[in-house]
Amino acid sequence: MKEKVLSVPTAFGAPLELYKNSWGKSGHEILSIVSGLQGDHLNGMYLSSRLSQFLDSVVEGIDPNYTLKGQVISFPVANLNAIQSGSRLWPYDGMDMDLAFPGNPEGETSEALASAIYTHTADSYWGIILQSASPHYEDAPHIQVTKLDGRIKKLARDLQIDTVRKLNETSKVSLFHQWYAHDIITVTLSAGSPRTLNVQQCEALFQGIVNFMVAEKILKDKRKIKPEENIKPRFYQPGDEVAVLAGTAGMFLKEVKVGTAVQAGQKIGEIRDIYSGKRREEITATANGFLVTLRQYPIVYEKEPIAIILTTKKSWREYLPWPTRRGAN
């Protein structure tokens, strides 16, 4: 059900309206999903619309495989003005909307929008924020968390997305922090780059959210089929991240894909001088690991990160000269 939750008058035309989607009856633990906090994070908005289409078909009985048992709320477009401007931020205030939470119902437009979103999701049990990478980068689909307690680990396992990245604390005025401080089990799902839509990456996250809803009995899968393979997520600490930096400025030409494994010394790409076309620097991986973030916009400054590699320390079992049950391939 699409419901208008806030109407903000504008100086020159029709009011700006914030809509919430909701499915299921009250009385259940609520899953809230928010996307479009940045106006150019299109993957999240597409994924949210894909979920709306799916949940509508479940509720209307068109999808024969699932029944809705729980309650789901979504805000597909949070930063309405930025989206309408086709930019990350709303040019009028230049503020990052994800620094406006918990918001203020009496405040300016961004604060009022933040307040409405926060108020309508404050009773949630789980919260999922959908985003793309930072400007100029592409993210492999992965989960971001700030704590790795049992509840978060369970959510991550239920999503069946194989990469979970623990970040340092987020800003205290972000939606993530406010939800978490309100005891909502919160994760961010990140995929792709700003201003682009990657349907394949969205499908991976969509399937993850469906997996999670089935595991938490928000959805009932009538088919009762066991998944072929349970994905066990790998949890990465902040110390497991290695940034590969540009030693020169110029034009970066990538030679690998985000979301792949790289070996130390493997070529990631090269930086060329824009005037002469000559190669100025070969960019190589500085560690073995999973390439979670890769430069997408080719123009680079010196000292900018080109890639982020998530590394894993070997388990002690892997050093043993004989195979163990967990360490065996």
Next chain:
Amino acid sequence: MLSQCIFSVETPVGPPVEIIRHTFASNLPKPVKRVSLVAGLHGDELEGLYICHRLIETLKNLEEQNAFKGEVHIYPAVNPQALETGTRLWPFFSVDINRTFGQTNTPSLPSEISKILLEDLKSNSDLAVDIHSSNLHLMELPQIRIIKDFEKKLVPLAKFCNVDLIWVHPHAEIFESTLGYSLNQAKIPTLVIETGICLRINKNYCEQIVLGILNLLQQTGTLDGDEPLANVTPPKVVQPGYVTMIQAKNAGLFVKQTEVGQIVTEGEKIGDLIDPVEGKVLEEIRSPCSGLLFTLREHPLTSKGAPLARIATEEPA
């Protein structure tokens, strides 16, 4: 004056981005005080640059008179590419550098710069002043804003600075990623000056602050001199709860009828909020109290809830 580049980065097609620190050294082997002045964190705030220009000019003369008992560091343009484009944010990154101090998650060039700047200031300062203009929307009377937690240490220093107002306000979490907060947390007393409006230079306000900073340097023993370098006016110190904010109840165009710095009385008209399409006056904006009008909306385009004015009152608001 000694100029030093504290950070340099090669750009894809143009000259490097450099952050420069000018140093006026002490005549004493151990400086009495080391004071740092920072401007241009936001590229559209030009008054800080002008204040630094005027200070450098004056301090060069004082240097010839051997007036330095302490050390003064001036960082006049710490966000050069934003300054060159006249935008608040570094345009290539769309990042507000003054929200990247402290702990950050993703490595980036702006966060690297903020880290280096913070470390440089920490190792060179006993006292710092971070100079800002207001945003594009509001005109501000020269003022220093102090978070309540730092009041005891900062208010006596702020009183030297010749501002009209010292506004002590409660802590808000949004400040935690700013330069001023990070330095104060690191036990380096830091005053955050807010004056005028972005993209403009209000010469009178700037001269007022230049005199204030010279006075601060003299009062802290950084500059020698028996004769006062500047006569300063004591500011109004406003505690939390003594500020009334007027917000728009409608969206429209705000047409002001007064100026900042006025003492307004209860019921006095401040402006009109008009509907530009229908030709109606949506709201007559009147002061709900008496006091010093220290903030006034300058950008006419107004959304519902937007601040129109702030008034420092004698009675709790």
